[in-house]
Amino acid sequence: MEITVNVNEHTIKSDIEPDCLLIDFLREHGCYSVKRGCETSNCGLCTVLLDGKPVLSCSMLAVRANGHTVHTLEGLQEEAKDFVEFIADQGADQCGFCNPGFVMNTISLLRENPDPTDDEIKSYLAGNLCRCSGYEGQLRGIRNYLNSKKA
Amino acid sequence: MITIKNYIRASSLQEAYDLNQSKQNRIIGGMLWIKMASSNVNTIIDLSGLGLDSITETDTEFSIGAMVTLRQLEMHQGLNNYTNNAIKNSVHDIVGVQFRNMATVGGSIFGRFGFSDVLTMFLTLDCDVELYKGGIIPLNKFSQMDRDNDILVRLIVKKTPGKFVYTSMRNTKTDFPVIACGVSCINGQYRFSIGARPGRALLLTDEKGILSNGLTKQSAESMAEWVSENIPTQSNIRGSAQYRTHLIKVLTKRSLLELEKVK
Ligand SMILES: Cc1cc2nc3c(=O)[nH]c(=O)nc-3n(C[C@H](O)[C@H](O)[C@H](O)COP(=O)(O)OP(=O)(O)OC[C@H]3O[C@@H](n4cnc5c(N)ncnc54)[C@H](O)[C@@H]3O)c2cc1C
Ligand code: FES
Ligand code: FES
Numbered sequence: 001m002e003i004t005v006n007v008n009e010h011t012i013k014s015d016i017e018p019d020c021l022l023i024d025f026l027r028e029h030g031c032y033s034v035k036r037g038c039e040t041s042n043c044g045l046c047t048v049l050l051d052g053k054p055v056l057s058c059s060m061l062a063v064r065a066n067g068h069t070v071h072t073l074e075g076l077q078e079e080a081k082d083f084v085e086f087i088a089d090q091g092a093d094q095c096g097f098c099n100p101g102f103v104m105n106t107i108s109l110l111r112e113n114p115d116p117t118d119d120e121i122k123s124y125l126a127g128n129l130c131r132c133s134g135y136e137g138q139l140r141g142i143r144n145y146l147n148s149k150k151a
Numbered sequence: 152m153i154t155i156k157n158y159i160r161a162s163s164l165q166e167a168y169d170l171n172q173s174k175q176n177r178i179i180g181g182m183l184w185i186k187m188a189s190s191n192v193n194t195i196i197d198l199s200g201l202g203l204d205s206i207t208e209t210d211t212e213f214s215i216g217a218m219v220t221l222r223q224l225e226m227h228q229g230l231n232n233y234t235n236n237a238i239k240n241s242v243h244d245i246v247g248v249q250f251r252n253m254a255t256v257g258g259s260i261f262g263r264f265g266f267s268d269v270l271t272m273f274l275t276l277d278c279d280v281e282l283y284k285g286g287i288i289p290l291n292k293f294s295q296m297d298r299d300n301d302i303l304v305r306l307i308v309k310k311t312p313g314k315f316v317y318t319s320m321r322n323t324k325t326d327f328p329v330i331a332c333g334v335s336c337i338n339g340q341y342r343f344s345i346g347a348r349p350g351r352a353l354l355l356t357d358e359k360g361i362l363s364n365g366l367t368k369q370s371a372e373s374m375a376e377w378v379s380e381n382i383p384t385q386s387n388i389r390g391s392a393q394y395r396t397h398l399i400k401v402l403t404k405r406s407l408l409e410l411e412k413v414k
Contacts, residue, residue, distance in 0.1 A: 001158065018195065019155035041183050042325075047249050053222075054249040059183050063158050064199065105249065126325050127247010 003066040007031065008075025016062050022048070022055075025062035026072055033073035033100040037129070044128035045101040048072050054108040073100045079107055086145035092137025098130040102138060115146065153186055157194040161201060164283050164302060170196045171300050178302065180218065180258025183250065198257070203305065206230065213308040217257025221245060221269065224256065230308070234276070235413050237315035237333065241272035246325050261303045263294055263351055266327040268319060270294060271346030274354045275333035277311040291354050313337035314413040316406040319347070320398050322389060329390040330398040334406035341374070341407075345382045345399055349389070353382055366411050375404035 004013045005025070012029055023046050026034045037045030039058050046058040049071040073080060080103050093099050102125065109116060109124040116124065121142055122135075130138070161167035170176050175193035179185060185192075203216035208229045215224070221242045224230060231239050245251055245268060259269035260280065278290040283302040290306070315335045319328040331346035341362055346352030357363070361374045379400035384392040 017155075018158035019153065040187065041250055041253075042246060044247055044249055053252050055252050056183075056249045059181075059186050059253065061155075061158065061179075061182065061195070064197070105247075108248070123243070124248055126244075127249050 001063060003063055005062075005065045005067075006069040008071055018061070018063060020062040022050075022057040022060045022062045022065055022070070025065070026057060026070065031072040031074050035097070035100060037097070037101070042127075042129065043098070043101070044105060045098055047101040047104040047128070049076075049104065049108060052108075052111070054105050073104055076104070076107055083110070083142060083145040086148070087138055087141030089144070090137040090141040092133055092141050094132035098128060098132075102128045102130070106142060118143065153188065153190055153192060155192045155195050158197065159194055160197045160199065164201060164304065167196050167198055167201070168283050168300075168302055170194055171302060180255030180261075181220065181253040182258075183254050184258060184262055184264070198302075203257070211310055213306075213310070215256055215306040215308065217255060217261075217303045217305055219256045220252055221254045221256070221259065222248060222251035224269075225251060233308075233310060234315040234317075237275070237317040237335075238272060241268045241317040241319075241331075241333065244268075244319065244321060244325055244328075256306060257303045260290070260293075260306065261298075263298070265350045265352075266331075266347045267352065268317075268328060268331050268346065271319075271331040271333050271344050271352040272317055273306065273308075274344035274346075274352055275315055275317070275335035275342050277309040277313070277337055279307040279309075281305045281307060294351060294354075311337050314410050316409045316413070318402050318406055318409075320402065327389065330384075330395050330402065332399065332402035332406055334403060334410055336410060343378045343382075343403060345378070345403075347389075348382060348384045348395060349387050350383070350385065355381060362407075366407060368408065371404050371407040371411075374407060375400045378403045 002015055023034055035045050037043035041056050041059045046056055047054050048057045051068050105128050171178055177192045178196045204218040205216055206227050207214045225239050225242050279287050280290050280293045281287045281304045283304055285301050313335050317333045319331040321328050328347040333344040335342045341357040343355045344352050362370050379396050382399055384395035386392045
């Protein structure tokens with residue numbers, strides 16, 4: 001079946017199988033930041049923005065993105081650059097595997113709530129699992145970024 | 152893994168209903184639960200083109216379309232004002248924001264999952280379910296019915312004056328609940344909805360009149376004791392039946408005392 005999706009500001013027309021998942025569609029079109037972690041809708045690694053809202057691309061049919069807009073980390077480098085350095089400064093990432101999902105969801109958090117409390121950050125990012133860290137580094141990084149904006 | 156031969160975005164409820172009569176076809180809400188199973192589906196029936204994705208509020212009720220997401224419930228000012236944020240509290244720990252942007256009310260209620268926070272919460276409300284063929288029936292009745300091939304169109308929550316409290320106990324923050332507990336007082340009638348027993352949520356009322364002389368620490372304790380004795384529990388990997396029964400007592404008492412504080 002034919003679908004048309006706007007991915008990172010580019011229109012993609014593609015012929016897909018009905019059970020093609022959004023994650024596979026996106027990777028087939030070069031968005032390798034979108035990765036599989038659990039594939040059971042639990043880890044948040046495959047997070048992309050569909051019409052601006054974070055969703056799990058491992059659990060969504062690609063056909064459901066037909067006529068919609070998708071953003072992956074490839075298309076949001078500038079927006080991410082603002083805060084990822086603060087997270088890196090904390091040594092928050094160890095293997096880094098969870099990072100794309102974390103960054104995508106943090107973008108969404110900061111768009112919805114530009115000045116979140118620590119509890120609001122933890123709550124919004126609760127669906128992003130990290131096997132290596134204890135989440136404290138990520139939290140400190142985001143906090144430092146927010147403080148730097150206020151300084 | 153799920154394999155799907157055809158995908159149809161239904162153009163009417165009748166079309167969706169007709170397609171859903173075949174055992175090989177499947178309606179999808181958020182598809183999150185369906186995807187967990189290994190199955191071969193002939194036709195996936197998508198309800199997303201039928202305008203069932205909004206919450207409307209009148210002076211007397213809320214109408215919640217089947218395709219409304221759990222995140223929409225969480226963010227809806229009117230629903231959360233009416234329920235003293237109990238709705239927000241009930242869905243808040245379900246996996247993550249991304250997940251709640253996808254999981255639907257229709258899939259959650261139609262599934263009648265034992266672990267469901269959503270079903271447990273809505274049972275505390277004065278709530279009906281509208282089924283395409285089955286018409287409008289009380290949620291409590293629907294929750295006990297066997298699964299069939301009807302379509303859940305919407306939930307209707309009446310704004311009957313009430314107070315609501317929702318709590319759950321989880322081993323880790325975003326895991327399934329070990330026990331889920333919704334307590335309400337609607338028009339003076341107390342309701343106790345207990346889910347993740349781990350079976351389907353059950354609803355009890357104060358049929359013995361334990362709270363008829365008022366809600367005090369003492370009467371809350373007696374009520375909680377009675378609820379825990381009258382809700383059957385079982386053991387699974389998340390907790391033993393005995394632990395669950397104990398939690399029911401603790402959470403019911405706590406919720407009743409919390410309910411007292413709600414303005
Ligand atoms: C990893 C994971 C963790 C979860 N954790 C929790 C938790 O902690 N607490 C909790 O309460 N829930 C939890 N859930 C359940 C979740 O919240 C949803 O209830 C569940 O995913 C079903 O919603 P859905 O929209 O994905 O439905 P789907 O998976 O699309 O559908 C579920 C079932 O309902 C049918 N269906 C869907 N919509 C309709 C309709 N309108 N009419 C008739 N039939 C319909 C489908 O055919 C299917 O059989 C979890 C689910 C997963 C996958
Ligand atoms: S891979 Fe999608 S949630 Fe884990
Ligand atoms: S840094 Fe390794 S999974 Fe998060």
